[in-house]
Amino acid sequence: xxxxxxxxxxxxxxxxxxxxxxxxxxxxxxxxxxxxxxxxxxxxxxxxxxxxxxxxxxxxxxxxxxxxxxxxxxxxxxxxxxxxxxxxxxxxxxxxxxxxxxxxxxxxxxxxxxxxxxxxxxxxxxxxxxxxxxxxxxxxxxxxxxxxxxxxxxxxxxxxxxxxx
Amino acid sequence: xxxxxxxxxxxxxxxxxxxxxxxxxxxxxxxxxxxxxxxxxxxxxxxxxxxxxxxxxxxxxxxxxxxxxxxxxxxxxxxxxxxxxxxxxxxxxxxxx
Numbered sequence: 733x734x735x736x737x738x739x740x741x742x743x744x745x746x747x748x749x750x751x752x753x754x755x756x757x758x759x760x761x762x763x764x765x766x767x768x769x770x771x772x773x774x775x776x777x778x779x780x781x782x783x784x785x786x787x788x789x790x791x792x793x794x795x796x797x798x799x800x801x802x803x804x805x806x807x808x809x810x811x812x813x814x815x816x817x818x819x820x821x822x823x824x825x826x827x828x829x830x831x832x833x834x835x836x837x838x839x840x841x842x843x844x845x846x847x848x849x850x851x852x853x854x855x856x857x858x859x860x861x862x863x864x865x866x867x868x869x870x871x872x873x874x875x876x877x878x879x880x881x882x883x884x885x886x887x888x889x890x891x892x893x894x895x896x897x
Numbered sequence: 898x899x900x901x902x903x904x905x906x907x908x909x910x911x912x913x914x915x916x917x918x919x920x921x922x923x924x925x926x927x928x929x930x931x932x933x934x935x936x937x938x939x940x941x942x943x944x945x946x947x948x949x950x951x952x953x954x955x956x957x958x959x960x961x962x963x964x965x966x967x968x969x970x971x972x973x974x975x976x977x978x979x980x981x982x983x984x985x986x987x988x989x990x991x992x993x994x
Contacts, residue, residue, distance in 0.1 A: 807939060834949040835958040837942040863942060 733785075735764045740785035741826070744884040747796060752830035754793040756883070758785060760822045767820060777822075779814035782844055782856045790828040790840035790860055792885050797830070799888050800877050804838060804862035811859040816846075818855050823847045831859070838862050899986040901926070905952075906982045912947045916940055926979035931972070954988040 733740055746755040760777055767775035784806075791804045818824070828842035843857040867873040877887055906926060913930070914921040917940045930936045936944065945958050964970035974980050 807942070832946065832950060833955075834942075834946045835956055835960070837946050839946065861943075861946070863939070 733758050733760055735761060735766050735781065738784070738788075739879075740781070740788045741792065741883050744792065744886075745825075747793065747886060749797060749886070752793065752797060754789055754796075754828050756789045756792075756826045758824045758826060760818060760820055760824065762820045764820070775820050777818040777820075779812070779856070782814060782818060783809055783812050783858050783860070785824070785826055786828060786840075786842035786844060786856065786858045787860050787862075789826045790830075790842050791862065792880060792883070793828055793830065793840065794833075794838050794862065794864065795876065795880065796886050796888070797833075798864075800873060800880070801866075802864040803867045803872070803876070804864050806860065807837075807863045808861035809858060810839070810861060812856070813858075814856050816853060816855050818844075818846060824855070825852070836864055838864055899983055899990055901979050901982055902986055905985055905989075906978065908951060909944075909948060909978070909982060909985065912951070913944055916943045916947065924978065926977075926982070928978045929973065930976040930978065930981065932976075948985065952985060952989055954985065954992055956984070956988060 733742060740758060741756045742758045743756060744754065745757050747753070766778065766781075770776065770778050787806045794804045795802070823846070825845045825847065826842065828840045831839040831841050839859065839861045841859050844855045845852045846855045867876070880887055910921060910924040913919060913924055913934065913936065917934065917936050919934055924934065928934050930941065941958070945956050949955055961970065961975045965972045965975070975984060
């Protein structure tokens with residue numbers, strides 16, 4: 733994770749396009765300016781950033797499914813539960829699956845778990861909706877695809893506007 | 898020719914009233930979703946989402962918008978409630994085949 737650049741996903745560990753599900757890994761950095769304020773003497777990941785992490789994982793899943801033809805933009809956090817504090821250095825498993833894809837709007841269910849020494853605990857769960865739209869800035873699609881490749885998300889052939897609908 | 902269904906209208910009106918915080922009694926078959934009910938595009942996406950879910954269909958709203966923007970269709974064909982209900986019935990019928 734690079735919190736300052738909003739890069740919340742380190743690696744795609746598994747993706748199943750048939751089941752429309754994804755599992756990613758992300759390690760919370762040991763140091764970040766965010767922890768200086770949140771909170772002094774008690775550094776924890778802001779819950780809103782955990783929601784953002786789930787939203788990004790779901791976003792990569794939706795883009796992989798439609799050949800990166802459209803960009804999912806967060807429009808609604810239908811439900812979010814932050815179950816426990818996530819500390820600097822924590823290794824997160826972030827999962828998401830598609831709940832529904834409609835015309836111009838998609839929804840996912842997602843969750844975050846933290847690897848502990850002996851067990852894995854659920855840190856957060858969210859239901860998130862996106863508006864899906866043509867990439868709004870020139871070159872952005874290429875940048876997103878480059879980032880997808882970097883984290884190991886599958887990039888298939890479908891061109892812009894080819895999929896969906 | 899697919900006909901208007903009062904039952905479908907009631908379901909759609911319930912969804913709109915709930916999502917858009919509109920008085921259910923103000924939603925009539927002749928109401929225009931945008932001009933009369935004032936539903937904005939984000940709310941309409943949510944309405945679409947819930948209608949799709951309820952009826953197991955996929956309303957091609959973006960395609961409709963394109964047809965309207967290109968002058969191939971009149972917005973009333975999709976966004977006046979009774980017409981929207983007929984569109985939904987058509988999609989349900991097509992799915993049942």
